[in-house]
Amino acid sequence: MNANTNATTSAARADKPLVIAGKQYRSRLLVGSGKYRDLDQTRAATEAAGADIVTVAIRRVNIGQDPHAPNLLEALPPARYTILPNTAGCYDAKDAVYTLQLARELLNGHKLVKLEVLGDDKTLFPNMPETLRAAEELVRDGFDVMVYCSDDPIQARMLEDIGCVAVMPLASLIGSGMGILNPWNLSLIIEQAKVPVLVDAGVGTASDAAIAMELGCDGVLMNSAIALAHDPVRMARAMRLAVEAGREAWLAGRMARRFAASPSSPMAGRV
Numbered sequence: 001m002n003a004n005t006n007a008t009t010s011a012a013r014a015d016k017p018l019v020i021a022g023k024q025y026r027s028r029l030l031v032g033s034g035k036y037r038d039l040d041q042t043r044a045a046t047e048a049a050g051a052d053i054v055t056v057a058i059r060r061v062n063i064g065q066d067p068h069a070p071n072l073l074e075a076l077p078p079a080r081y082t083i084l085p086n087t088a089g090c091y092d093a094k095d096a097v098y099t100l101q102l103a104r105e106l107l108n109g110h111k112l113v114k115l116e117v118l119g120d121d122k123t124l125f126p127n128m129p130e131t132l133r134a135a136e137e138l139v140r141d142g143f144d145v146m147v148y149c150s151d152d153p154i155q156a157r158m159l160e161d162i163g164c165v166a167v168m169p170l171a172s173l174i175g176s177g178m179g180i181l182n183p184w185n186l187s188l189i190i191e192q193a194k195v196p197v198l199v200d201a202g203v204g205t206a207s208d209a210a211i212a213m214e215l216g217c218d219g220v221l222m223n224s225a226i227a228l229a230h231d232p233v234r235m236a237r238a239m240r241l242a243v244e245a246g247r248e249a250w251l252a253g254r255m256a257r258r259f260a261a262s263p264s265s266p267m268a269g270r271v
Contacts, residue, residue: 013250015251018219020053021111023082028218030198031221035224039075044232045227053081063107078107085106087116087117093137113138115164125170131147139163146164146165147164156197165196169189171200171201177204177224179211183211186217190215196219198217199217200220206242210242214249219243
C-alpha cells in the first residue's frame with residue numbers, strides 16, 4: 001500500500017443512518033408537495049424521488065381543512081410517508097406557532113414539524129429573531145422542530161441549543177435555483193452540529209444536491225427544483241441519484257487538491 005492509498009483510506013468516513021427525532025430514515029432526500037400540476041404528478045414525482053419525508057405548507061395545501069377539496073394525504077398517505085407540516089407564508093413567531101398547532105390537530109398529535117419564519121416577500125430570507133422565538137415556544141410545547149435558517153453558524157448553534165432536532169440552512173434564496181452560494185458557511189455549520197444538517201432552499205439541479213452531500217450535509221430538502229422541471233418525475237429521479245452519489249463521495253473522501261499536474265500512470269519503468 002503506497003502513501004497515496006494510505007491518504008485516501010484515512011480520509012474515508014464511517015457511514016451512519018439519518019436519524020431525526022429518534023426515527024431512522026432510509027432516504028436523505030426530502031421533498032416538498034407544492035407547485036405540481038396535480039396530485040397525480042405529486043405522487044409520481046415523490047415516488048421517483050424515493051423520499052420518506054414530504055413537507056406540506058399547511059396554509060396552502062389541503063390536508064383535511066377543506067373536506068370538499070382534493071386532499072394531499074390521499075395521494076401521499078401518512079402510513080407510507082412522514083408528513084412534515086411547515087409554516088411557509090408565516091412572517092412572525094405568533095403565526096408560525098399557531099399554524100403548527102393547527103397542523104398537530106389535523107394530523108392527530110403529530111410532533112415533527114418544519115419551522116420557517118420569513119423576513120419579507122422579496123427575498124423569503126428567514127427572519128432569525130422571530131425564528132428563534134418561535135423555536136423556543138414550539139420546543140417548550142413538545143414539538144420536534146426542524147428549522148429553516150440562514151447559513152450562519154452562530155444562529156444554527158443557537159437553534160440547536162434551544163433543542164431543535166435538525167437545522168436547515170439555505171443554499172440560496174427559496175425558489176431561486178441558484179445552488180449553493182456559500183459552501184464555507186455550510187461547512188462550518190456541519191463541523192459544529194450535533195443534530196442533522198439539511199440544506200433547504202436554492203437547489204436548482206442535480207449537481208447542487210450532489211455538492212451539498214459532498215460537503216457532508218445529512219440531507220437535502222427541495223421542491224421547486226423538481227416541481228418546476230420540464231419533466232418533474234425524471235428530475236425527481238435525478239435528484240435521488242445525485243443525493244446518493246454525493247453521500248457516497250463524501251463517505252469515500254475526495255482526493256487532495258493540487259496546484260500541479262500529476263500523471264495518472266506511474267512514470268517509473270516506462271519503455
